[in-house]
Amino acid sequence: MKTFDFFCIVFLSVLLCSCDATPSGKIEQGLRSFQKFNDGVQQAAFSKNKLAPKIEDKDLTPESKFRVNDYDTHTPPSDTTENWRLYVTGLVKHPGYYSLAQIKELQKQVQNSKHVCVEGWSQNIKWGGVALWYFLDWVGADSNAKYIAVECADKYYEGYDMESARHPETLLCYEAFNKPLSLQHGAPCRIVMPTKLGYKSAKWIFKLVVTNTKPGGYWEDQGYDWNAGL
Amino acid sequence: MKMKPAKIFQHPLVIRVTHWLNFIALLIMVSSGMRIFNASPLFAFKFPSWVTLGGWLGGARQWHFFAMWIFVLNGVLAVIYNVATRHGRKTTIFRTKDIHGILPMIKYYLRINKEHPKTDKYNALQKLAYTSVPFLGIGVTLSGLAMYMPVTFQEIAFIFGGYDLARWFHFIFMALIVFFFLGHLFMVVTAGWWNFWSMITGWKRVETVQK
Numbered sequence: 410m411k412t413f414d415f416f417c418i419v420f421l422s423v424l425l426c427s428c429d430a431t432p433s434g435k436i437e438q439g440l441r442s443f444q445k446f447n448d449g450v451q452q453a454a455f456s457k458n459k460l461a462p463k464i465e466d467k468d469l470t471p472e473s474k475f476r477v478n479d480y481d482t483h484t485p486p487s488d489t490t491e492n493w494r495l496y497v498t499g500l501v502k503h504p505g506y507y508s509l510a511q512i513k514e515l516q517k518q519v520q521n522s523k524h525v526c527v528e529g530w531s532q533n534i535k536w537g538g539v540a541l542w543y544f545l546d547w548v549g550a551d552s553n554a555k556y557i558a559v560e561c562a563d564k565y566y567e568g569y570d571m572e573s574a575r576h577p578e579t580l581l582c583y584e585a586f587n588k589p590l591s592l593q594h595g596a597p598c599r600i601v602m603p604t605k606l607g608y609k610s611a612k613w614i615f616k617l618v619v620t621n622t623k624p625g626g627y628w629e630d631q632g633y634d635w636n637a638g639l
Numbered sequence: 640m641k642m643k644p645a646k647i648f649q650h651p652l653v654i655r656v657t658h659w660l661n662f663i664a665l666l667i668m669v670s671s672g673m674r675i676f677n678a679s680p681l682f683a684f685k686f687p688s689w690v691t692l693g694g695w696l697g698g699a700r701q702w703h704f705f706a707m708w709i710f711v712l713n714g715v716l717a718v719i720y721n722v723a724t725r726h727g728r729k730t731t732i733f734r735t736k737d738i739h740g741i742l743p744m745i746k747y748y749l750r751i752n753k754e755h756p757k758t759d760k761y762n763a764l765q766k767l768a769y770t771s772v773p774f775l776g777i778g779v780t781l782s783g784l785a786m787y788m789p790v791t792f793q794e795i796a797f798i799f800g801g802y803d804l805a806r807w808f809h810f811i812f813m814a815l816i817v818f819f820f821l822g823h824l825f826m827v828v829t830a831g832w833w834n835f836w837s838m839i840t841g842w843k844r845v846e847t848v849q850k
Contacts, residue, residue, distance in 0.1 A: 443701070454791050459793075525802060527700075529806060639788055
């Protein structure tokens with residue numbers, strides 16, 4: 410009987426604790442609040458000078474295996490590359506519409522970076538573009554502003570803290586494997602952030618806002634962590 | 640001969656509290672971890688969703704990165720307490736002299752030998768398990784940090800051979816902890832109700848023979 414009692418207690422506690430309940434109500438609120446605490450910890454742990462581990466060319470993912478991740482809202486951008494403009498607005502000295510040709514004239518940065526998906530897989534990609542900090546300086550973005558927000562042609566949207574946006578490896582990216590970005594990978598222009606989980610590397614961007622209002626994010630607003638720091 | 644129940648005190652309050660907090664934290668960590676694993680399995684296997692926690696990847700991550708604090712802080716407290724008070728230093732720590740006790744215990748458990756070898760409070764296998772499980776805790780924590788923030792903690796990720804290998808290490812450490820848990824559960828069940836009860840109240844009732 411004593412063994413039976415014990416089994417009952419173990420069985421019930423396992424049943425109570427590990428049932429497949431999507432957290433709802435108060436538990437969900439509590440977890441979301443705690444997630445903000447973790448965001449703060451990650452922000453404090455972030456160092457703007459710490460580069461991602463170096464990746465040699467031989468360790469790159471073969472281009473044929475360059476994975477396309479389909480988001481819920483996956484749709485190609487409406488514009489052709491020639492007609493595409495990046496609309497820069499908010500706390501900037503020179504707001505306006507910038508063409509890809511203008512962006513390509515800025516000093517180019519090519520880097521091998523690990524793209525880490527929130528799902529767990531990762532790929533080593535050779536990206537090319539202009540460092541976002543350089544672009545931000547070039548358009549005269551207020552260096553005291555707190556956030557950057559981007560909007561994408563597929564209704565995806567993202568937000569970044571200024572420190573991460575100005576990290577030396579954050580790119581306004583237009584190339585992968587020394588070729589212009591393919592449509593599936595965000596042509597003509599996307600964000601690449603080796604210091605953040607993959608969902609921060611927004612594709613098909615067309616609008617960039619420098620702001621002091623904390624922006625949301627497509628997945629963050631559904632429950633992923635906002636900081637997403639790696 | 641007359642049997643007389645006696646009580647002995649064997650688990651101090653801090654041990655009991657950290658023990659059960661650890662159980663709850665592990666339950667959350669493993670069940671939400673399986674949901675995270677399912678998002679991109681390391682091998683051709685997925686855990687059935689009814690054993691997982693969180694409902695979806697985002698929910699599972701919320702649980703996982705909440706319970707990690709309980710698991711780590713509670714674990715640190717337990718280790719500090721054990722070291723500071725020297726609790727279980729003589730009874731629980733596996734030492735070289737215990738090596739001789741391993742084989743007889745295995746033979747006993749495999750029912751090759753019928754008779755339980757003469758042991759101290761804990762036998763050699765128990766000592767080995769109880770001594771190594773904190774190191775599994777450290778391993779699962781470090782490999783977890785390497786996966787959680789492979790740029791910020793790239794020095795830790797480097798120890799495990801980078802982000803991708805750290806995922807394997809994390810899984811293996813988890814599996815070993817679960818293996819320990821199952822063995823532990825089996826022992827507790829065979830040792831009986833009072834042994835289990837002593838981890839709640841601290842007191843164990845033992846049948847003693849009155850002379």
